[in-house]
Amino acid sequence: MSSFVASLCLCISAILLPLVYSTSSVASTNGGNETDRVALLKFKAKITHDPFGVMTSWNHSVNFCEWYGVTYGRRHQRVTHLNLPYLNLVGSISPHIGNLSFLRYLNIANNIFSGEIPLEIRSLCRLKYLYLSYNSITGKIPEDFSPLLEIEIISLARNNLSGVIPHPLANLSSLKVHATATSQDN
Known part of the structure; x- marks a missing residue:
């Protein structure tokens, strides 16, 4: 009788285990972090050339928390860092970047991003770097970065x-360093 119970448990486990895993993976892509996943995919869509293929991990078969250059917070499972420097990525910065509401660190330096700085960056109220x-990047620096209270x-x-560093930006109390914005780097 005990071998029958063991076999029954094994059969039930074989049936239920895949359901548990599929439910947990669906749950991890739903809720608040679905916004982050979509924002990252919109960011990827604006990249027109990826010579090193780093964006290939950004697909539906891999959880966005495991995508190259993406770090997420364990507590909320929301994107906290987007770190993609020195990759020769060509494209523009998607305004959907502003939907990464837990983002604290954004580094896309030393690439070939063009276009203007999207105003939606102001929505990143937790952004520090x-x-x-x-x-x-062209155009003027957005006038009002005041929602970025934590920016350092x-x-x-x-x-x-073009233009000058906007006065409100220069007066942010948390700002420790800021670089000259003109093409001549005055």
Whole structure:
């Protein structure tokens, strides 16, 4: 009788175990972090050239928490770091970056991003470090970075930005370092 019970338990486990795993993986892509996954896919969609193929891990078969350059917080399972420097990525910065509401660190320096800095970056109220230097970003620095209350470092050097550093940006109390925004790096 005990071998019958053991066999029955084994059969039940074989049936239920895949259900448990599929339910947990579905749960991990739903909820609050679905917003992050979609925002990252929109970011990827704006990349037109990826010479090293680092974005190939950014697909539906791999959990977004395991994508190259992505770090997520264990507590909320939300993206906290996006670290993609020195990869020769070509494209523009998706405005959907502003939906990564737990993002604290954004580094896409030393690539070939062009276009303007999306205004939606102001939505990243937890952002502490913003590295956009050594790209081909154009336009003016957005006037109002005041929602970025925790920002400590903004690096914008060696882009094709025009104008001056906006006064509100220079007066952010948490800002420790900021780089010159003009193409001449004055």
